[in-house]
Amino acid sequence: MTETKIWTVNEMDAAARAIQRGSLVAFPTETVYGLGADAYNEKAVGKVYAAKGRPSDNPLIVHVADPEQVSDFAIVNERAQKLMSAYWPGPLTMILPVKPGVLSMTVTGGLDTVAVRLPDNDATRQLIRESGKPLVGPSANTSGKPSPTLAKHVYHDLHGKIAGILDDGPTKIGVESTVLDLSSDMPAVLRPGKITPAQIEAVIGMAIDSEVHHVADDETPKAPGMKYRHYAPDKAVYMVAPEDWTQAIIWMQSQLEPVGLMLTNDLIEKHQLAGMDFIWSLGDNNDTAAAKLFAGLRYFDDKKDVQTILVAAMPQVDVNGAYNNRLGKASGGHWISELLHV
Known part of the structure; x- marks a missing residue:
């Protein structure tokens, strides 16, 4: 069994080295704690699914430290640029067309889109910069269970399964980011979050679909939280x-x-x-x-x-x-x- 370490923000080097060698590191954000792996390392990303017990057709959100990183693997349109300027860093995930051949299907769930966000947490942005890699980052919990808002929640679910946890105290918002699909003509909120549909509409100057929260059993979801049982305790x-x-x-x-x-x-x-x-x-x-x-x-x-x-x-x-x-x-x-x- 892996010994799961809990690192403070002053031990960033150890966390970054773990990412670089293909290990899993849980990281703090303003929403919930995420389970991080090098987004370009297919084997490392596969470990995320295994550690969480997550269905393999459930795509992962890629976390970046700077807006410029997004164009390395995704096609950024004008609407996305406006929203990045307005709400990044922050609790807004955008789904964009993925550039062919850059990210593996383990990240995208086999889709031609990718979900991306820039978290409002200094420690995690530093971790991304020091590791030199964008990080996939689903919630750092057993799949389906309530998301973690403290490092001890992560340890409870994943100790022995991941290399370590970067502890930056309690998260501020406590629920996951808004997920907005910008890959088609009509933008659509696939998962509600702190950033509301009205706030998004005010920035991009058009109406959006705010009711697309579920998919059929035979469909691959574009975003987490749309298809499978989520956030539920055993009680x-x-x-x-x-x-x-x-x-x-x-x-x-x-x-x-x-x-x-x-x-x-x-x-x-x-x-x-x-x-x-x-x-x-x-x-x-x-x-x-x-x-x-x-x-x-x-x-x-x-x-x-x-x-x-x-x-x-x-x-x-x-x-x-x-x-x-x-x-x-x-x-x-x-x-x-x-x-x-x-």
Whole structure:
């Protein structure tokens, strides 16, 4: 078994050397921790799929340190240039036509496109520069499980499977980047994230399709999170609308086993839950809720006596799109109403 090291940002040289020799290194971003490998090394990229248990037709996002790197392997159009100027570095992944013969099919999933982003994290951009390679970087977790927002989450899932983890503390945003397909005439959001459709439209000056989040079983997805089960703990997860919390708490109190509750501070105060066991605060607003969502799911997943997790859903508006998307996938689309009417 590989000994997985945890490196500080002051040990960047060791992390860069590991990348150069074809090993896997988890790296921090502003969204979640990614699992890095040299994007030009097909054997190293193959190790990413193996370590995560990831389906081989699920393409990988290539992370760069500078916008200029993108043209080494992808065709950059005018819309992409505008969005790079507006939102890079940042939580926006763009799907562009790939240059033939530069990246292996293990990176692209066999498609003629490639997903690329420039993360807003100084340590990771330094890692890319020092290793001299763009890095593939799916979330650094077991495939399908909640994404990691702390180095210890990565270690929990992947210790013994990867060379090391570059630890730069907790991620700021907590949910993965917006994925925008720019490879066809009509730009389309394939995965919602912090950057909203309205923000994208304001930059490129045209309407985009914001509802393309799923593919059929026989299709190859252009972006992560579109086809397979994602973000889900082993415990049963149910979404709770604001008006259903009173009933949800009554149901919770009737159970023989403890139930995990994940909700915002206003709901904790309203229902007098402060100080109670099995409460996970999602903070005060949609930004804190997104940042704390995956950590809360992991927290309750590790509690053996908790078998059910109830999580606050957010109003269906643009700024909550990423949070509700990840929660919907984690819950399999199940709502507390299903339990209340049994």
